[in-house]
Amino acid sequence: MAANARQLAAVTIIAVASLALAIAYAHVMTYYPTSVTVSPTAPEVGFAPGSNAGGADIGVTNGNSNTITVTIGQNATSLELTVHPTYQTTYYQNITLIENNSTLKSYSVSIEVASPLSLPSGSKAYLIIYSKGATRSLSGWPIPTPTTGTYIAEVDLTSTGTTAIGTISSGGVWEVDLLIYIPEGVTLPSQQTAELYLIATPSS
Amino acid sequence: MSDRWARGLCRRRRGPLCSRCVASAVLLSLLAALGLAAVVVRGTPWVYEPTSATLSFVEPGLVLGAVNSTQSSASIGPAGASANVTVVASNTSQLVSNPDFYSSPDYWYCSPGQSLSCYWIPSDTGASGGVAVIYGTLSAGESDSAFIYQPVTMPNASIASITMAVRARIASQPILVNWIVYVMGLYDPDTQQYVAYQTFTPTITYQTFTLSINPSSVTPGKQYLVVVGVAVDMSSIVLINTEDFRIDSVTLTVSTETATFSGNVLGLNATEGVFYARLVLVGLNASGSLNASITIANLTGYSSTPITISGGEALSGATSFVELNSASNVPGYYTGWVRVEASKGQAGNSTLYLYLEACTAPGGAGACSYYPLEIVIDPQEGVATLSAGASPPGLPGPSRLVGLNLSLPRIPAPTGSPGGG
Numbered sequence: 170m171a172a173n174a175r176q177l178a179a180v181t182i183i184a185v186a187s188l189a190l191a192i193a194y195a196h197v198m199t200y201y202p203t204s205v206t207v208s209p210t211a212p213e214v215g216f217a218p219g220s221n222a223g224g225a226d227i228g229v230t231n232g233n234s235n236t237i238t239v240t241i242g243q244n245a246t247s248l249e250l251t252v253h254p255t256y257q258t259t260y261y262q263n264i265t266l267i268e269n270n271s272t273l274k275s276y277s278v279s280i281e282v283a284s285p286l287s288l289p290s291g292s293k294a295y296l297i298i299y300s301k302g303a304t305r306s307l308s309g310w311p312i313p314t315p316t317t318g319t320y321i322a323e324v325d326l327t328s329t330g331t332t333a334i335g336t337i338s339s340g341g342v343w344e345v346d347l348l349i350y351i352p353e354g355v356t357l358p359s360q361q362t363a364e365l366y367l368i369a370t371p372s373s
Numbered sequence: 374m375s376d377r378w379a380r381g382l383c384r385r386r387r388g389p390l391c392s393r394c395v396a397s398a399v400l401l402s403l404l405a406a407l408g409l410a411a412v413v414v415r416g417t418p419w420v421y422e423p424t425s426a427t428l429s430f431v432e433p434g435l436v437l438g439a440v441n442s443t444q445s446s447a448s449i450g451p452a453g454a455s456a457n458v459t460v461v462a463s464n465t466s467q468l469v470s471n472p473d474f475y476s477s478p479d480y481w482y483c484s485p486g487q488s489l490s491c492y493w494i495p496s497d498t499g500a501s502g503g504v505a506v507i508y509g510t511l512s513a514g515e516s517d518s519a520f521i522y523q524p525v526t527m528p529n530a531s532i533a534s535i536t537m538a539v540r541a542r543i544a545s546q547p548i549l550v551n552w553i554v555y556v557m558g559l560y561d562p563d564t565q566q567y568v569a570y571q572t573f574t575p576t577i578t579y580q581t582f583t584l585s586i587n588p589s590s591v592t593p594g595k596q597y598l599v600v601v602g603v604a605v606d607m608s609s610i611v612l613i614n615t616e617d618f619r620i621d622s623v624t625l626t627v628s629t630e631t632a633t634f635s636g637n638v639l640g641l642n643a644t645e646g647v648f649y650a651r652l653v654l655v656g657l658n659a660s661g662s663l664n665a666s667i668t669i670a671n672l673t674g675y676s677s678t679p680i681t682i683s684g685g686e687a688l689s690g691a692t693s694f695v696e697l698n699s700a701s702n703v704p705g706y707y708t709g710w711v712r713v714e715a716s717k718g719q720a721g722n723s724t725l726y727l728y729l730e731a732c733t734a735p736g737g738a739g740a741c742s743y744y745p746l747e748i749v750i751d752p753q754e755g756v757a758t759l760s761a762g763a764s765p766p767g768l769p770g771p772s773r774l775v776g777l778n779l780s781l782p783r784i785p786a787p788t789g790s791p792g793g794g
Contacts, residue, residue, distance in 0.1 A: 214420065214422075216424075221734075221739060224733065224740075225646065225733035225739045227433070228431030228432065228434055228645060229431075234645075247422055247424065248422070248423075249424075249425050249427070250424075250426045251428075251429060252426075253431045253740070254430060255434070255452075257454040257455060257744050257745065258742065259743075260741045260742075261740055261741075262737070262738065280424075286428065294426075294428070309655075310655045310656055310726045310728070312745075326426060347426065349428060353452045353454055354450075357430040360427060360430070361427070361430075362425050362428075363425065363427075364423070364425050365423075365424040367421070368419060368421055369419075369420045
């Protein structure tokens with residue numbers, strides 16, 4: 170290639186690049202004044218201890234009788250439950266409450282199981298959500314289960330997923346029960362923890 | 374190209390709006406609306422509140438135990454949290470639980486005196502397994518008595534005959550007493566009177582003594598106490614002052630016109646803590662002739678209200694709650710029992726499906742365990758044929774019988790006996 174030709178090619182490349190840069194920087198940047206105000210408010214849907222919180226549980230640990238431990242965060246927006254089930258079916262009634270403290274809004278509530286329990290084959294573990302003061306009714310044999318129609322929803326703690334619980338009206342209260350079934354003949358599992366989220370969003 | 378694009382889109386500058394311009398405007402409006410909608414949706418607050426549920430598994434604090442007899446047998450689950458029970462209803466029933474004291478004094482209570490009390494030892498010469506012992510060292514001029522007893526419930530059917538039998542001996546007896554009397558009988562705790570009794574004279578070797586009780590003197594379905602004991606009045610001079618009365622077995626055999634069963638079918642052992650337990654009937658496959666009563670009782674003598682079945686139909690579906698407290702356990706005894714009284718005239722099995730509901734707080738509060746129980750009641754003609762078994766829990770060495778810190782009255786010596794009141 171002749172020297173002139175190489176010079177022409179170089180000039181052309183520089184020219185194209187310059188044109189591209191010019192186009193790129195040719196955007197007009199317009200600045201509109203905007204403000205974002207964060208106004209923290211007290212949580213409207215939260216947890217409260219149920220009537221069985223702190224109650225006697227099965228068994229003894231380190232010489233002390235076990236209790237149904239319900240730990241609620243300072244702002245009632247977190248919850249830790251610890252219970253001591255045994256073989257066959259162990260049922261914990263009304264261990265915690267879900268409360269809507271809003272005087273105006275209803276909330277749609279779901280529970281997401283982010284990290285499930287790992288239990289022996291045939292085992293069951295459910296959170297069961299009841300309306301306040303609902304009569305409990307178990308049916309079936311040899312494994313009792315809550316009678317359909319007596320509760321709002323149940324959440325399987327042995328698998329991941331999100332369960333839509335329903336709409337809790339302003340000032341509404343739900344009671345939460347826990348059912349655990351471990352078949353006889355298996356080795357009792359080591360301590361297990363399921364990690365969940367209570368998800369709430371205004372629906373009105 | 375750019376000239377054509379400019380001409381196409383900007384003709385409105387040169388004339389009326391073209392259709393392409395209108396379409397473009399509509400499209401832009403739709404996009405704007407969708408964008409606005411998306412903003413609105415994404416703007417709804419979703420609150421995530423972290424929660425955890427921790428399960429720390431424990432062995433059962435209340436376990437079931439088998440009560441095997443000639444008329445009942447039980448198969449217990451590997452963790453003691455379920456049971457299958459077979460009951461043989463027969464025309465001839467032996468009502469006393471743990472009649473031979475084979476491995477423990479379970480089911481038996483003691484009405485002690487000042488110096489005399491009741492014990493259990495695991496063996497004795499001439500005895501089968503363990504024996505009950507009424508033992509004490511008496512003082513000059515002392516009057517004292519002690520009795521062993523057990524609640525039994527008469528079958529709820531027409532009773533043809535009742536026979537009580539006691540196999541006993543004396544290992545030591547005071548000398549120079551004013552009187553001493555050995556008693557066996559059937560006691561009514563409501564009237565605080567003996568329905569029937571007799572005195573007998575044991576010797577140094579085991580002998581069997583029998584008492585025939587008039588069936589018309591008892592009420593079918595009513596609870597009585599089977600009683601064996603000794604009363605003594607010491608003289609003012611003491612030579613040998615030790616009373617050692619040993620009882621190898623006590624039976625109460627009842628013949629009925631229909632097949633019946635009355636007795637304990639399961640033991641309940643609270644190993645840790647307190648439980649408030651009841652039975653709940655959830656299923657029934659019964660013949661029309663089945664009449665039954667199922668209760669739960671504890672070591673202190675308290676019994677629940679029954680589950681009642683009449684003519685094959687359940688009249689009540691649950692018992693009342695009974696406290697089972699591990700703190701009140703006595704070696705050799707269960708904390709409580711499941712009792713069945715049944716009568717059945719027709720052939721064929723009747724099957725009852727129940728839960729033992731045991732909660733750690735009263736009124737169904739706390740943690741509630743549900744143990745499935747299946748009870749099969751099978752009527753048989755004649756004497757039941759299930760194999761006899763020991764009554765657990767067994768004891769390795771001597772122990773005391775449960776004393777009479779009960780609401781039951783102290784049992785006196787029979788009226789008319791030398792020591793009677």
